[in-house]
Amino acid sequence: xxxxxxxxxxxxxxxxxxxxxxxxxxxxxxxxxxxxxxxxxxxxxxxxxxxxxxxxxxxxxxxxxxxxxxxxxxxxxxxxxxxxxxxxxxxxxxxxxxxxxxxxxxxxxxxxxxxxxxxxxxxxxxxxxxxxxxxxxxxxxxxxxxxxxxxxxxxxxxxxxxxxxxxxxxxxxxxxxxxxxxxxxxxxxxxxxxxxxxxxxxxxxxxxxxxxxxxxxxxxxxxxxxxxxxxxxxxxxxxxxxxxxxxxxxxxxxxxxxxxxxxxxxxxxxxxxxxxxxxxxxxxxx
Numbered sequence: 001x002x003x004x005x006x007x008x009x010x011x012x013x014x015x016x017x018x019x020x021x022x023x024x025x026x027x028x029x030x031x032x033x034x035x036x037x038x039x040x041x042x043x044x045x046x047x048x049x050x051x052x053x054x055x056x057x058x059x060x061x062x063x064x065x066x067x068x069x070x071x072x073x074x075x076x077x078x079x080x081x082x083x084x085x086x087x088x089x090x091x092x093x094x095x096x097x098x099x100x101x102x103x104x105x106x107x108x109x110x111x112x113x114x115x116x117x118x119x120x121x122x123x124x125x126x127x128x129x130x131x132x133x134x135x136x137x138x139x140x141x142x143x144x145x146x147x148x149x150x151x152x153x154x155x156x157x158x159x160x161x162x163x164x165x166x167x168x169x170x171x172x173x174x175x176x177x178x179x180x181x182x183x184x185x186x187x188x189x190x191x192x193x194x195x196x197x198x199x200x201x202x203x204x205x206x207x208x209x210x211x212x213x214x215x216x217x218x219x220x221x222x223x224x225x226x227x228x229x230x231x232x233x234x235x236x237x238x239x240x241x242x243x244x245x246x247x248x249x250x251x252x253x254x255x256x257x258x259x260x261x262x263x264x265x266x267x268x269x270x271x272x273x274x275x276x277x278x279x280x281x282x283x284x285x286x
Contacts, residue, residue, distance in 0.1 A: 003028060008033055014269050017060070018052070026051035034272050036060050036265065039080055040182075041069060042204030053079075058268045062182055062262065064189075064252035067213040083261045085253035088186035089167045098171035108138050111237075112173035114166070115143035116181050119200045124159075125151035126226035130177075133233040142169055172182065175240060177226075180207040180214065188220075191255045192246030195220040196236055219249050244255040 004024070008031050012267040018025040018037040026048075028035040037056035043065075044050075053059055053076060061068070064084030068077065069174075092098075099106055112136065115121030121144035128151045139157045163169065169185065170176065176193045178184050179200040188195050197220040199207035216222040221240040228234040254260060 005031060014273060015057075015265065016054075019263075020156075022048040023051040025055065029055040029255050034268075038062065040204075040206055041210035042202070042206035043209065044204050045071075049098060054180045058264070060264075063185065063210075064254070066093050066217050066252050067210070067219075068207060070216075081261065081264045083254060083257040085190060085257040086261060087183050088190050088253070092167050092171045092187075092191050095171055099167040101165070101168050102172055104138070104172055109134075109136065109174050110172055110214065111137050111139045111163060111175045111177065112169055113141040113145075114170075114176060114178035114184060115145060116140070116179065117144070118181050118186055119179070119202070120177075121145055122198075123148050123151075124153065126228060127177075128153045128157060129230065130227065130233045130237075131157040133230040134237065137174075140169065140173075142166060175237065180210045180220075185189065185210070185214070186253065189249045192249045193251075194240045194244040197222045198226055199224070217248065217252070218243070218245050219252060 013033055014030040016024075016033045017038070018028060018035050019038045020040055025035050025037050035055070036058045037052050037060070039053070039059050039061040045054035056079075059076065059080045061080050061082045063082065065080075066081070066084075067251045068080075093101070096106060104110060111130075112124060112158060112280065113127055122141075123146040125148040127141060127145070131137075132154050135154065136158055137156065141157070141159045142161070142163050144161070145159055170187055170191050170193065173193055175196070176188055177190060177196045177198065180197050197211050197214055199211040199222070201207070208224075211220070211222040213224045221236065221237055221243055227236045
């Protein structure tokens with residue numbers, strides 16, 4: 001905290017953008033540095049988070065307004081800038097192009113299991129049950145995967161661990177199984193892929209609340225945990241494919257979200273410090 005305050009004195013910032021730390025938001029306010037608060041999913045109705053939102057000059061949600069939690073009141077929503085797609089890769093290749101890059105069969109069904117770095121990822125045993133349930137498909141995992149001593153893995157299951165070309169695997173897949181972290185959500189929704197979403201444990205039930213919003217918006221099929229039997233896997237995959245709505249998914253990704261967010265931030269700074277808005281272009285690109 002002392003280092004941040006010293007930086008405030010040295011840099012005299014026009015604005016502080018605070019992630020999920022309510023404490024840093026309050027520190028900024030105490031030091032008379034205006035702040036933007038990042039809004040994440042979860043049960044964050046405690047006094048600390050609410051004070052951080054109330055004291056912000058703006059609230060930034062790195063996801064579509066279609067994924068807002070139903071209990072967020074209008075006073076909060078009216079201050080939120082929703083930026084669906086913020087943080088995703090600029091573009092995804094076509095399915096066929098991605099498969100050629102990765103050396104994958106154009107005709108075979110590919111089920112991709114993704115795990116990120118925010119938690120411990122998935123365990124191999126339930127994935128192995130799924131792969132045996134659908135033996136004609138190639139099951140590929142990327143990211144961390146905990147190995148179970150009791151797991152017997154079939155030949156159609158391949159673990160790649162951390163990869164540089166995650167976007168290619170997403171584009172190549174016919175179906176994706178993943179948790180509901182921010183970047184994961186943005187990438188899958190932009191790709192418009194059938195998605196079985198399995199939220200991981202996070203503070204304030206962040207991923208579980210986000211999964212509920214994804215299901216309510218028709219953007220993913222959700223399960224509280226990975227299916228644990230052949231029958232459960234068959235039901236989950238059938239539902240995931242049959243309820244797939246790629247147009248609905250892609251509608252949650254804005255055009256040029258980073259540019260729109262930058263203009264919004266510049267406008268907040270201008271209004272706060274100059275008492276009048278700076279005109280901005282409504283159209284970002286010709």
